[in-house]
Amino acid sequence: MLGKTAGGVYWMYRYLERAENTARMIETGQRIALTRTNAGEDEWASVLQSASVYDTYMAKHGEIRKELAIDWMLRDKDNGSSVMSCIGMARQNARLVRTALTHDVWEAVNGCYIRAQDMLARKVSERDLPESLTTLRQRTALVRGATHGTMLRNDIYDFARIGTFIERADNTGRILDVKYYVLLPTASSVGSRLDNVQWETILRSVSAEGGYRMNYGLNIRPRDIAQFLILDRRMPRSLAFCVSKLRDNLLYLSTDYGTRSPAHNKADKLCRRFISHDVDAIFDYGLHEYIQDILNAIGDLSRQIEIDYRFTE
Amino acid sequence: MPDGTLRPAFQKYGDWMAEEDQARLRKKQREADDVFRLTGITFNVYGRSEAEERLIPFDIVPRIISGREWSRLSRGIEQRVRAINAFLYDIYHKQEIIRAGRLPISAIAQNDAFLPQMIGVSPPGGIYTHIVGIDLVRTGPDEFFVLEDNARTPSGVSYMLENRETMLQMFPELFSANRVKPVGHYPRSLRRSLAACAPSCATDTPTVAVLTPGIYNSAFFEHSFLADQMGAELVEGHDLRVVDGRVAMRTTQGYKPIDVLYRRVDDEYLDPLNFDPESALGIPGIMDVYRSGKITIANAPGTGIADDKAIYSYMPEIVEFYTGEKPLLPNVQTWRCSDPESLAYVLENLSELVVKEVHGSGGYGMLIGPTATKADLKKFRAKLKARPSNYIAQPTLALSTVPIFTRSGLAPRHVDLRPFVLVSPDGIEITPGGLTRVALKKGSLVVNSSQGGGTKDTWVLEE
Numbered sequence: 001m002l003g004k005t006a007g008g009v010y011w012m013y014r015y016l017e018r019a020e021n022t023a024r025m026i027e028t029g030q031r032i033a034l035t036r037t038n039a040g041e042d043e044w045a046s047v048l049q050s051a052s053v054y055d056t057y058m059a060k061h062g063e064i065r066k067e068l069a070i071d072w073m074l075r076d077k078d079n080g081s082s083v084m085s086c087i088g089m090a091r092q093n094a095r096l097v098r099t100a101l102t103h104d105v106w107e108a109v110n111g112c113y114i115r116a117q118d119m120l121a122r123k124v125s126e127r128d129l130p131e132s133l134t135t136l137r138q139r140t141a142l143v144r145g146a147t148h149g150t151m152l153r154n155d156i157y158d159f160a161r162i163g164t165f166i167e168r169a170d171n172t173g174r175i176l177d178v179k180y181y182v183l184l185p186t187a188s189s190v191g192s193r194l195d196n197v198q199w200e201t202i203l204r205s206v207s208a209e210g211g212y213r214m215n216y217g218l219n220i221r222p223r224d225i226a227q228f229l230i231l232d233r234r235m236p237r238s239l240a241f242c243v244s245k246l247r248d249n250l251l252y253l254s255t256d257y258g259t260r261s262p263a264h265n266k267a268d269k270l271c272r273r274f275i276s277h278d279v280d281a282i283f284d285y286g287l288h289e290y291i292q293d294i295l296n297a298i299g300d301l302s303r304q305i306e307i308d309y310r311f312t313e
Numbered sequence: 314m315p316d317g318t319l320r321p322a323f324q325k326y327g328d329w330m331a332e333e334d335q336a337r338l339r340k341k342q343r344e345a346d347d348v349f350r351l352t353g354i355t356f357n358v359y360g361r362s363e364a365e366e367r368l369i370p371f372d373i374v375p376r377i378i379s380g381r382e383w384s385r386l387s388r389g390i391e392q393r394v395r396a397i398n399a400f401l402y403d404i405y406h407k408q409e410i411i412r413a414g415r416l417p418i419s420a421i422a423q424n425d426a427f428l429p430q431m432i433g434v435s436p437p438g439g440i441y442t443h444i445v446g447i448d449l450v451r452t453g454p455d456e457f458f459v460l461e462d463n464a465r466t467p468s469g470v471s472y473m474l475e476n477r478e479t480m481l482q483m484f485p486e487l488f489s490a491n492r493v494k495p496v497g498h499y500p501r502s503l504r505r506s507l508a509a510c511a512p513s514c515a516t517d518t519p520t521v522a523v524l525t526p527g528i529y530n531s532a533f534f535e536h537s538f539l540a541d542q543m544g545a546e547l548v549e550g551h552d553l554r555v556v557d558g559r560v561a562m563r564t565t566q567g568y569k570p571i572d573v574l575y576r577r578v579d580d581e582y583l584d585p586l587n588f589d590p591e592s593a594l595g596i597p598g599i600m601d602v603y604r605s606g607k608i609t610i611a612n613a614p615g616t617g618i619a620d621d622k623a624i625y626s627y628m629p630e631i632v633e634f635y636t637g638e639k640p641l642l643p644n645v646q647t648w649r650c651s652d653p654e655s656l657a658y659v660l661e662n663l664s665e666l667v668v669k670e671v672h673g674s675g676g677y678g679m680l681i682g683p684t685a686t687k688a689d690l691k692k693f694r695a696k697l698k699a700r701p702s703n704y705i706a707q708p709t710l711a712l713s714t715v716p717i718f719t720r721s722g723l724a725p726r727h728v729d730l731r732p733f734v735l736v737s738p739d740g741i742e743i744t745p746g747g748l749t750r751v752a753l754k755k756g757s758l759v760v761n762s763s764q765g766g767g768t769k770d771t772w773v774l775e776e
Contacts, residue, residue: 001564001565002546002548002552002562002563002564002565003552003563003564003565004548004549004551004552004563005546005547006565092528095353095528095533095537096528098353098537098538098541098547099537099540099541099545099546099547106353107351107352110351110352110353111351114350114351155565253565257565257566309565310563310564310565310567313551313563
């Protein structure tokens with residue numbers, strides 16, 4: 001397949017994943033704002049930070065206001081990571097690589113774009129927000145479902161998966177990077193009201209509330225959150241899970257192409273950072289340093305993939 | 314027909330239509346638009362914001378051609394396409410037609426569409442125009458005229474295919490009642506036809522790629538559609554480079570040579586080393602590979618000389634010179650404004666004529682006398698006097714009409730027809746029907762999609 005096509009598929013799925021993640025962050029912010037009686041602007045600042053769009057938001061608006069924050073993350077064209085921008089870029093890349101996609105996948109992504117454009121043409125009122133966010137999540141899930149159900153398991157599929165998991169690992173890593181301090185063991189094990197909000201925000205931001213409860217019960221403890229989001233091999237948004245999927249797909253490519261790529265080696269090395277099954281070792285190392293190491297390694301891996309598979313020249 | 318009766322070919326369709334509920338048809342029309350939008354059958358409008366994609370309006374009433382009419386037409390088309398290929402070979406080799414005095418040297422010498430780089434080059438398989446779209450108009454029963462020969466990169470074939478797909482989905486019962494010749498094999502035929510022209514260095518299954526100017530090109534949908542349907546790669550200039558004397562594409566596993574390049578970019582953007590040095594679209598050195606016979610470019614560079622509007626006026630002579638037969642399909646009468654007598658006539662009768670730029674396309678830069686304002690006429694008069702050789706003029710034809718579906722029922726509109734022709738050493742293949750473009754505005758003669766035209770499914774009935 002063409003290097004450009006591999007790159008287009010990779011970015012299409014990165015953007016889809018990012019659109020979904022951003023939609024989930026908005027949902028989280030809105031949920032917290034509605035269920036905490038004295039939730040204030042701080043929560044939105046923290047949501048904007050988790051989505052890595054705080055600085056660009058402040059540059060445009062200068063103050064935190066709920067409607068502005070939602071609009072910025074949902075549909076502002078100046079925000080390259082807004083849901084609408086991401087869906088637009090996903091669809092743009094899909095057009096570029098249409099010959100690599102099945103009809104079902106193309107129609108799902110084009111349908112997602114058409115629907116999003118209709119829905120997000122104007123400011124979304126608070127009343128319509130839940131429905132819009134649900135629709136957006138369903139539409140992106142439809143693309144993933146069509147991908148899973150109709151695409152050949154060949155190199156095209158590998159690049160789709162690699163894009164998905166790079167973005168997802170990056171997303172989970174960034175949330176942890178912004179919030180690491182509320183997970184540190186020095187914080188009270190009972191947790192203040194503020195900590196509880198922060199912990200809930202983290203879990204919801206990665207759709208991990210139910211999974212966490214299944215594993216750890218109703219007691220939310222920062223150590224368990226860290227264990228769950230970093231090391232759990234069953235949690236589809238944990239760093240360990242995403243990185244092992246990345247390595248798998250790079251392995252398939254190496255097998256397929258008959259040569260082992262430098263990216264594959266880097267992914268192997270990255271995987272070894274998750275061998276420990278105990279999060280205490282990570283706390284000993286320093287949670288923040290560890291997360292930043294991982295984020296840097298993911299960034300380095302994504303650059304290596306672009307080089308190895310000749311996305312551009 | 315003018316007396317209000319139906320042509321025989323339309324009879325069955327007419328019976329069906331008479332029974333149909335108008336509200337249901339209106340719903341079907343909306344459904345068709347949704348299908349096109351979801352499939353992404355859109356075109357980008359030049360000069361508009363990059364994001365703007367439009368649907369070409371689709372009319373649900375098919376244009377129907379009888380089998381007998383079609384066989385006459387296709388004989389004429391085949392003759393014309395043979396002549397065009399023979400003409401191209403001759404004009405880039407010995408130029409017998411000029412020596413014989415049937416074509417003035419001036420028609421070639423001062424013509425930008427003539428590529429000196431192609432002199433003496435023989436394309437693989439001897440084919441210049443692998444894909445041709447001949448634009449036809451009809452003025453009465455069995456009276457078709459050739460309006461234009463599109464011998465460079467004719468577009469619109471994806472609409473022919475998708476229009477049929479949409480009709481099959483929406484009105485299956487019509488295809489049970491009428492025996493309509495299928496068109497769906499076109500992409501397969503195209504692939505086979507292109508593969509048959511592969512250079513001698515190619516393997517048994519030649520690598521075919523479609524070259525597009527990119528995602529913002531107005532016809533990008535068609536480029537990706539054809540690549541997809543043919544199982545070919547869709548490439549841009551920056552995916553290609555010359556490696557070891559071959560044109561090769563950058564794959565995830567390194568550079569891989571291409572045998573046949575179905576290019577949808579113009580000549581001047583093909584090779585910045587040999588043509589426009591400013592072009593970012595081309596592949597430096599591809600012309601050198603071409604001259605060494607290591608790649609097939611379809612259509613060959615320089616084919617534009619055959620569909621140039623100034624050469625068009627000589628087509629009857631060209632057909633006769635190379636086939637030894639009278640042309641089966643007539644040209645529309647054409648005045649070459651380079652000729653002083655013709656220019657005088659054109660200036661005298663401007664308000665009754667259609668004036669076209671010799672190198673224009675897409676309905677841009679033309680004057681339609683009968684509907685032009687006084688200011689337009691004045692402006693064109695000045696243009697004609699300033700650069701007469703840049704223009705040709707034709708009479709406004711009494712074009713036939715076909716019915717379209719409007720909010721107030723069926724209404725007549727003007728149409729043209731572009732059948733698609735594939736040429737290879739194995740022969741000439743014409744897909745039955747082609748693209749019918751329709752002027753949606755009442756009374757309008759302009760069918761170009763860039764000017765508000767629409768399309769229809771085109772049926773050729775089995776005899």
